[in-house]
Amino acid sequence: MPGLDTYLQGWRPEPLAETDAPSSEPSRxxxxxLETAAPADDLPPLWHWVHFLTWPQHGELGADGHPAHGHFLPPIPDRRRMFAGGRLTATAPLRLGAPAExxxxxxxxxVKQGRSGEMAFVTTRAEYRQDGELRFVEEQDYVYRSGESSTKSPNTSRPTELPTSDAPWQQPFTGDPVRLFRFxxxxxNSHRIHYDEPYTREVESYPGLVVHGPILVLLMTELARHRAPDRRVTGVDYRLRRPVFAGDPVLVTGSPAGDMAVRTAPDEVMATAQVTFG
Structure with missing residues (x-):
């Protein structure tokens, strides 16, 4: 099979401009x-993830439920995607109800060589503007491979209890299928790994439904935002290290310095974030 570089030669999609007027209903x-208070005027950090949505026609979805084609989806055969992390730098929030771009x-x-084969690392950069002003910039990192990873196992051992931590900020969380479906x-997001357990086990070789990476990032960011209500979040740099599965108890931890993490017992770090306050 040709290397991934062969498929990516000349792939340079043009910038894509989209508009939305964030309404209050998705945020509610x-x-x-998330079991928190809905914003009244301004979107909290990363809550724009429920706005600027794209709904492909049903026939445009692949066997995994993910779009078969997309503007920033690399032309790799038998493509598998993992959301690896990203960065947000904000000067001002988006206001609800006002047109934004x-x-x-x-x-x-x-393209890099990993333990399980070649991987394509793709980073997108999005600039959000409102009233003609740049409000924030977000970069997102995705990892793509051709074919399934040989390192997955549906029989992977699972945590059954919360880890211990001396972090000043702590919040337990356990994802369940209903919450995953609603998110x-x-x-x-119609990827079947989040709601179709037979598919997740038999095709993707995961031991259970996968908790969305963005849920883990929001849990860390929200913990920081609520524990430091007098400080404005101006940046988030997050990394998703290992998948969390429905039913796995996790502990979201953090500190006033903005060092956030999602942990499982006995002491596995599943995701990290560095939150910056202004």
Whole structure:
């Protein structure tokens, strides 16, 4: 099989401009899923993930439920995607109800050799504007491979209790299928690993439904935001290290310095974030 570089030669999608006027309803729905208060005027950090959504026609989806084609989806055969992390730098939040524009561009694409084969690292950069002013910039990192990873196992051992921590900020969390289903609907995410357990085990070789990476990032960011209510979040740099599965108890930890993490017992770090306060 040709290397991934062969398929990515000349792949340089043009920037994509989109508009939205963030309404309050998606944010109220997200607040219900996260069990927190809904915003009245301004979107909290990363809550724009329930806005600027794209809903492909049903026939445009692949066997995994993910779009078969997309503006920033690399032309790799038997493509498998993992959301690896990202960065947000904000000067001001988006206001609910006001027209906003997002301009997304391809920031980088690099092929690397990993333990389980070649991987393509794709980074997109999105600029969000409102009233003609740049409000924040977000970069997202995705890892793509051709074919399934040989390192997965549906029989992977699972945590059964919370880890211990001396972090000053702590919040336990356990994802369940209903919460995952609601978050998928809110974010237009139809990937079957989040709601179809037979598919997840038999095709993707995961031991259970996968908790969305963005849920883990929101849990860390929200913990920081609520524990430091007098400080404005101006940046988030997050990394998703290992998948969390429905039913796995996790502990979200953090500190006033903005060092956030999602942990499982006995002491596995599943995700990290560095939150910056202004």
């Amino acid at each position: 729905a997200l607040a219900a899923v 997002r301009t997304t561009s391809l920031a980088d694409v690099v 998928s609907a809110l974010t237009a």
